[in-house]
Amino acid sequence: MRPADLCNYPSSWFGGGSDVVSEVVISSRIRLARNIAGYEFLPCLPPDRQRQLLNRLKDILLSIDLGNKVFFVDIDQASDVERNLLTERHLISRRHAHGKGPRGVVVAEDEAFTAMINEEDHLRMQVFAAGLQLNACWERINRIDDAIEKKIDYTFDSRFGYLTACPTNLGTGIRVSVMLHLPALKLTGQMEKFINTARDCDMAVRGLFGEGTDATGDFFQLSNQVTLGVSEKQVVEDFSSNVVPRIIAYETQSRQALLEKRPFALDDKIQRALGVLRSACLISSQEALFLLSNVRLGVNLGRIKNINIATINELFMLTQPAHLQLRAGKILDADQRDTLRAEIIRTKLSPN
Amino acid sequence: MRPADLCNYPSSWFGGGSDVVSEVVISSRIRLARNIAGYEFLPCLPPDRQRQLLNRLKDILLSIDLGNKVFFVDIDQASDVERNLLTERHLISRRHAHGKGPRGVVVAEDEAFTAMINEEDHLRMQVFAAGLQLNACWERINRIDDAIEKKIDYTFDSRFGYLTACPTNLGTGIRVSVMLHLPALKLTGQMEKFINTARDCDMAVRGLFGEGTDATGDFFQLSNQVTLGVSEKQVVEDFSSNVVPRIIAYETQSRQALLEKRPFALDDKIQRALGVLRSACLISSQEALFLLSNVRLGVNLGRIKNINIATINELFMLTQPAHLQLRAGKILDADQRDTLRAEIIRTKLSPN
Numbered sequence: 001m002r003p004a005d006l007c008n009y010p011s012s013w014f015g016g017g018s019d020v021v022s023e024v025v026i027s028s029r030i031r032l033a034r035n036i037a038g039y040e041f042l043p044c045l046p047p048d049r050q051r052q053l054l055n056r057l058k059d060i061l062l063s064i065d066l067g068n069k070v071f072f073v074d075i076d077q078a079s080d081v082e083r084n085l086l087t088e089r090h091l092i093s094r095r096h097a098h099g100k101g102p103r104g105v106v107v108a109e110d111e112a113f114t115a116m117i118n119e120e121d122h123l124r125m126q127v128f129a130a131g132l133q134l135n136a137c138w139e140r141i142n143r144i145d146d147a148i149e150k151k152i153d154y155t156f157d158s159r160f161g162y163l164t165a166c167p168t169n170l171g172t173g174i175r176v177s178v179m180l181h182l183p184a185l186k187l188t189g190q191m192e193k194f195i196n197t198a199r200d201c202d203m204a205v206r207g208l209f210g211e212g213t214d215a216t217g218d219f220f221q222l223s224n225q226v227t228l229g230v231s232e233k234q235v236v237e238d239f240s241s242n243v244v245p246r247i248i249a250y251e252t253q254s255r256q257a258l259l260e261k262r263p264f265a266l267d268d269k270i271q272r273a274l275g276v277l278r279s280a281c282l283i284s285s286q287e288a289l290f291l292l293s294n295v296r297l298g299v300n301l302g303r304i305k306n307i308n309i310a311t312i313n314e315l316f317m318l319t320q321p322a323h324l325q326l327r328a329g330k331i332l333d334a335d336q337r338d339t340l341r342a343e344i345i346r347t348k349l350s351p352n
Numbered sequence: 353m354r355p356a357d358l359c360n361y362p363s364s365w366f367g368g369g370s371d372v373v374s375e376v377v378i379s380s381r382i383r384l385a386r387n388i389a390g391y392e393f394l395p396c397l398p399p400d401r402q403r404q405l406l407n408r409l410k411d412i413l414l415s416i417d418l419g420n421k422v423f424f425v426d427i428d429q430a431s432d433v434e435r436n437l438l439t440e441r442h443l444i445s446r447r448h449a450h451g452k453g454p455r456g457v458v459v460a461e462d463e464a465f466t467a468m469i470n471e472e473d474h475l476r477m478q479v480f481a482a483g484l485q486l487n488a489c490w491e492r493i494n495r496i497d498d499a500i501e502k503k504i505d506y507t508f509d510s511r512f513g514y515l516t517a518c519p520t521n522l523g524t525g526i527r528v529s530v531m532l533h534l535p536a537l538k539l540t541g542q543m544e545k546f547i548n549t550a551r552d553c554d555m556a557v558r559g560l561f562g563e564g565t566d567a568t569g570d571f572f573q574l575s576n577q578v579t580l581g582v583s584e585k586q587v588v589e590d591f592s593s594n595v596v597p598r599i600i601a602y603e604t605q606s607r608q609a610l611l612e613k614r615p616f617a618l619d620d621k622i623q624r625a626l627g628v629l630r631s632a633c634l635i636s637s638q639e640a641l642f643l644l645s646n647v648r649l650g651v652n653l654g655r656i657k658n659i660n661i662a663t664i665n666e667l668f669m670l671t672q673p674a675h676l677q678l679r680a681g682k683i684l685d686a687d688q689r690d691t692l693r694a695e696i697i698r699t700k701l702s703p704n
Contacts, residue, residue: 264633264687265634267633274631275627279623279630280627281617281619281620281623
């Protein structure tokens, strides 16, 4: 399997079921940062040793049970468009895509597991799941982490825990995050409820593509900041039982308030979004994200019939720039991408 | 006939035929400003004399052949919504609608002739026609003017010509104007071509509702400024043979350039406008004007099929605030108007 093979279908973990939780929580993700004993942190590791480490970790990962068929991508050798595709699918970070030197990624074919080698740390593993499934993510990544640790020694300090290239990850090396769709909180101007809850719980709010990206189209990543002095289980538990349920309640209340107090304004926003998506001949990825977000809200609230969430999710994923170019089989300029994007969306959302 | 009877159909002169000229020139209008000998100009005329003058002019107008059945509206007695309806249909000026004291208007049932009594001058007559028909307008208004002059003396000075309340109208008292639809010049950022041509020819550019109004939705009024030292015939001739043909050529060239060089951007603009009009649940009059303008361009250029210009013209006219309220038979707040407007537009433009 090659990255290009992914460009025609959405990731399995890009969810949004029919229950209240999955309407708000698109996906869950747990990431572990690990470094290998006997190797300097990456900024100090010479290129030949980076290459050696890459091969060693790749071999280990390919030798253990990762719960799914996997494939390896040598990021340094990959084309720009392949690297961008992996980023658009959240399988690698922007840093990994645009970095330098020997580096790679092991990806499960269902995309629910990826392991970046030689990113900021030697090894950064992630497990994804649709909706709110942090416990399942934790069990899976913990099992994989143990299997790796049987084959190689991590840098570990009995007092600090796992040592990481950046002290913000020191200790558990865990980052737990959920991708949230909060259109009603944004529409009703109540984002501070979300932001304050996140801050009170020492959590970070980021955009759709993580660190350093803006929140677009009402999608937000919420993640833990504290990795030292708390157990992984505690972090997962706090997310699942405390923070996320509170935010789901805020968003659900806002949706109800919109339905009751401003039904025309709500329908206007939703129907216009669908109207533009069905008629535009040129559409940017930013605008598509924004409009699809409103249509998603409309489907969730039952204001739009005959369109299902799976179609919306597919469009979110497949209309991204690298996806379009791999689908077209050639490099497209911005105008060409905007034209193809509009065409795909019009076809998929056509009422006939 | 009463003003409210007008609210369900568009004015006959609000045109836009299938020929190149009528695509750009929506309508032609000629206005004459006259004052009656023996009466002071309005600012100095006591209310009882204003009332006397109103009755006298009304009687004269109703006694002569105006080429169509006419009706009289006592503006001082009319309701706000009736006054606004007449303004929206360009039958009276905003000044006349919102002024004070005894004043009225005689309106032909086809709306191609109106005579405001006690506006800025004692008598302001207008003749309208669809497309570019200034000669026909001139012949009609000149004939009416002569018929009135047989019954009453105008204030006339052998050196200056017709005397008017404001010196800008002195001489012929004529204002010739055309309503232009110039979406392609605006889209291609070439409005200065139009503005410069107007300036070079001593003509004024105004918005859709004349003096003091902004140009909205790519509609502009172009009118003469000079009333002294040129004959009425010369003014009409200069419009018909010089200025308007030049502007039509600019707009037509811009449309061609858009079709050839930016067909996707053009279609995007046009199809989005139609998409929003077909799906919005709330729509302001400004936005409706703007979007209908783009759809009109799309129909003119053959990019939109199955919608005819008459439907667009009807929507321009009937979705104005007073029209909506008279249609609903009650006063509507802004939200209610926006909802009704969107509903009417959706229904009229529905593809089924």
